[in-house]
Amino acid sequence: MTPDFDFRTVDPLKDAELLHPWVTHPKAAFWMMQDATLVDVERAYMEIAADEHHHALLGLRDGEPAFLMEYYDPARRELVGLYEPLPGDVGMHFLTPATDTPVHGFTRAVITAVMARLFEDPAVARVVVEPDVANTAVHALNEAVGFVPERTIRKPEKVALLSFCTRERFLAATTATEVAA
Incomplete structure (x- = not known):
């Protein structure tokens, strides 16, 4: 059974103490904030x-913060000049915090919830991601929810795998997963 998540906007002043260990943990190396201070x-x-x-946004499970998601307009942030954005494109990042008691399937449930949240907006036609090419774990998760890699791109901070997921591909991937479960 997939857990239910709620979302709320990150409050930078109130949530920084929560987020600091999440984004600086070695597991979050691809978040690129390893040396960030609380003030950073x-x-x-x-x-x-x-x-x-x-x-x-913070993803909440039973009212408690469980993961972080960011979304952005790739025509104005992150991917400007690196690909030709289409109307309805939205960029996305997500982070599940490190834990001593991992729950099998949790991260997949998180990315599924993040994608569902983005596609709740009828204006969103396609989600764009640009994970580090070395982040093979997230590539597998992306594929599981319908992302298709297009090509590698060079960003100032990394070489990334530009990938896209349409609403149709997401629904097909997640419906097939639910039927198989």
Whole structure:
């Protein structure tokens, strides 16, 4: 059974202490905030909160913070000049915090919930991701929810695998998974 999640906007001042160990943990190396101080995390999320084209949400399970998601307009942030955006494109990142008691299937449930949340907006036609080419674990998760890699791109901070998932591919991938479960 897939867990139910709720979402709320990140409050940079209140949530920085929660997020700091999440984003600086070695498991979060691809988040690229390993050396961030608490103040750095606060500032980073204050910048996102002030940006009309970039948003950060906490995913809640039973009312408790369980993961972080960000979404952005790739025509204005992150991917400007690196691909030709289409109307309805939205960029996405997600992070599940490190834990000593991992739950089998949790991260897949998270990415499924994140994608469902994005596709709740009828204006969203396609989700765009650009994970590090070395992040093979997230490539597998992306594929499981319908992403199709297009090509590698060079960003200032990494070489990334540009991938896309349409609403139709997401529904096909997740419906097939639910039927098989």
